[in-house]
Amino acid sequence: MRIIAGLGKGRNLISPTGAVRPTSDRAREALFSTLESEFGSINDLHFLDLYCGSGAVSAEALSRGAAFVQAVDKEEKATSVARSNHEALGKIVGVGSSSVITMSVSRFLERSAENKFDVVFMDPPYELGSEEILNSLQLLAKNGFLKWGSVIAIERDSKSRAIEWPEGFAPLKERKYGSATIYYAEAC
Numbered sequence: 001m002r003i004i005a006g007l008g009k010g011r012n013l014i015s016p017t018g019a020v021r022p023t024s025d026r027a028r029e030a031l032f033s034t035l036e037s038e039f040g041s042i043n044d045l046h047f048l049d050l051y052c053g054s055g056a057v058s059a060e061a062l063s064r065g066a067a068f069v070q071a072v073d074k075e076e077k078a079t080s081v082a083r084s085n086h087e088a089l090g091k092i093v094g095v096g097s098s099s100v101i102t103m104s105v106s107r108f109l110e111r112s113a114e115n116k117f118d119v120v121f122m123d124p125p126y127e128l129g130s131e132e133i134l135n136s137l138q139l140l141a142k143n144g145f146l147k148w149g150s151v152i153a154i155e156r157d158s159k160s161r162a163i164e165w166p167e168g169f170a171p172l173k174e175r176k177y178g179s180a181t182i183y184y185a186e187a188c
């Protein structure tokens with residue numbers, strides 16, 4: 001894995017071993033292309049990466065100009081790798097700040113938000129049920145993690161059911177990238 005664009009373009013990323021399924025380069029490129037078409041650029045945005053795994057998506061956001069990135073995963077092995085990937089980018093002048101938290105996503109979202117985010121990317125394990133994703137979306141809205149117009153992107157197995165967005169979320173589009181589909185919505 002590598003950084004695709006921005007200040008860290010071409011830098012290699014560390015990938016954890018085990019049950020982590022990193023977002024492919026193709027899907028990451030498409031995700032950021034979509035986000036840049038929505039916002040004009042990633043510059044100065046606040047980016048929340050839930051189920052961050054290696055932190056490749058949030059590292060890409062930092063490379064492309066995000067002002068602040070928060071990454072969350074319950075697995076210590078994953079967050080250790082994500083911290084290393086973010087720290088490597090942090091040495092580049094002009095890269096924003098980041099924080100990586102080892103905690104379950106549901107526990108993280110149950111507390112009041114310390115920051116509001118422009119973009120939320122969720123890449124839960126494919127076997128995670130729809131009810132848990134719905135609960136996470138409701139907690140994002142209820143506990144103040146979202147700004148009006150925030151974009152939420154959720155990566156799921158292309159074979160799974162489509163995301164059912166709760167009240168307060170307007171579906172934007174869905175795009176298939178091989179075995180993964182990314183569903184997009186806007187907070188309203």
